[in-house]
Amino acid sequence: MENPLTLLVVLLLFGGGVYALAVLEYWSVAGQLAWGRPARLVLHLLLKEEIRPRQSDTVLYETAPVLFLAAAALAAAVLPWSADAPLLGLATGALFVNAAFAYVMVAMLMGGWAVNGVYAMLGGWRFLGQLIAYSMPLVMALTATVMRAESMLPARIVTSQLELWNIVYQPIGFGLFYLAALALAFLPPFDFPVAAGELAGGVWAEFTGARLLLFRLGRLLLIMTLALTVTVFFLGGWQGPWLPGFAWTFLKTLLVAASFFGVGRYLPRLRYDQMLEWSWKYATPAALVNILWVGILLLL
Amino acid sequence: MALTICLSIAAVLFGIGLYGVISQTNLVMIMMGVELMLAAAMLNLVAFWRLLHPHTYALQLFVLVVMTVMALEAAVGFALATQRFRSRGSVEVEEAADLKENA
Amino acid sequence: MTPLQLLFLGVFGLAAIWFGWRVFRTKSMVRSALSLLAAMVALGGMFLALDAEFLGVLQIMMMAGEMSIMAFFMMMYMMDPGGMSSMNMTHQQRPAAAVGIGAGVLVLALALLTPWPPAQALAPSATQQNHDLGIELMTRSMMIFETAGTSILVAMIAAVATALAYPQQPD
């Protein structure tokens, strides 16, 4: 990062994006644009009484929210916003993003286990099952983009899409990654770990006050990061006419994130074991077909 | 210096893993001990790669193979434990004396 | 190796030893699985300090899934996975400690007494490593790689054939 001004702009855009996502999420649920609501919610969670469940596992209870937030933030750190502003040029960036996302699951598992409540624990174990379902399509779709770029550096993956964006080049991969991203952020069709309808909040049921705030914030950050990942790996990153690079990244990211909220309202909800079945019977072979497809296109 | 640090840490991890394997009665805990020992081996391999032969990529490949072995050991071990639990209702190795001939 | 790298090697190494020790010192099964995960992540940190970026990140990523699965298998088998009662889960403590310490000291002595050649100062860059590892995988070590595939297949078949319940045969 040569220019501290760019860093500031990127950080501001990221923070603003997260705030906008909070507004959008409420809009997708309640149908009204309440611009002050996220700020009010933060105050509300800070002022609310904080209860620690009895017989809980203190170490894991304290680690879970922080780890959740950290995993989302670290994944965002390696993704570039514009040609001159990759925050971090990690040579194994594509793999690192995956590694960070794996710890989202670990954090939820910890949180579900630590509180010693039935609903929370069920939610935690379900999210592990969800990881088993979404992990293979997620990783294989990323591998196919790496094949095209000949590098795991996210900035190189963006420049490899100069002629044709990956969404056109490998549409199967994009579709799989998009669905896997929905599952990773446990957004509505796949919201098993925190299922409000059946588990009464699942993993988050026993977290209150500042810790719940960290979880909520981490979830928004995670959605933002996932949208950024889709942008960087499939939508050509910062590329676009007229506007500067980071503006394009910001616009695309917000659009993808908004579509995350929208899609959930129109997809049917599966049971988690059905999701596992579908993932291993259809999505994993489809991911292999996608890799074969990219391989053949690259050889032509 | 760096090599000494790495090898010493690996030796200690190996000792802890061996202690765990012998002292635990639960099959899954025993597998944790084995994983620790394999992890120590991996640390040794990475240290050898970096500090002795940084251009021999067979060493890095060896680390990948050890990692694969870790995962496969876990999978087969869990499968055995599942079948054992199904037929006997526990995965304690002390109760597995019936696997021995004419016990 | 810079002093900074040495420092991180030491710190992550001590963390790995501490968490590795905690695995066998806690009654809660899930806690011991997660301690093992922490030890593995510390090892991944050591790999990063040793300039092996791909291996480090891979280690950190793979172990998350593996250790979590370990935790849930614990849940399936144990009566008391939270370790709330004071059931003793160990046996032959004394010989185990003796063997563990003995083996550790033996390996340590081997490591310290062997005259190692001088350490190399420079490692290839991370980008170079990714590339060269791929070349190694596809040319010289191709058979090893395919053999690893076969081992994975064998393990899959073994695991599935062993673990799944047999359908009741009418006799």
Add this chain to the structure above:
Amino acid sequence: MKSIPHYLLLLGMLVVTVAFALVLYLLKASLGKPLAEPGKDVPAESGQLALKPAWVRYHVHYYGFALLFLCFDMEMAFMYPWAVVYKELGITALLDMGVFLMILFLGLVYTWNQGGLKRQ
């Protein structure tokens, strides 16, 4: 390109996140303490107070998938370095990885055939 500064930056971000959480907790603690009331700290369980702890033996129904996942996951370790050099090696790389993936796919098919891909 040296990588160590990047790792330091990542570590720094981790520290900043933890510090952020601590500041938030501190802020929260300065705003007052919860009232101690009986039954408040019991985890929710459909309307009644949970008497027993939730940490008991529990059948996880997807363990068949988990076994498959443990094995199948390792393929990624070999796939990333392969993907980096794919263009350079061309058809050799395609055939090599094709054989490897075919072998793994056999395992998936076997599991499917044996009924491992359903709720146990």
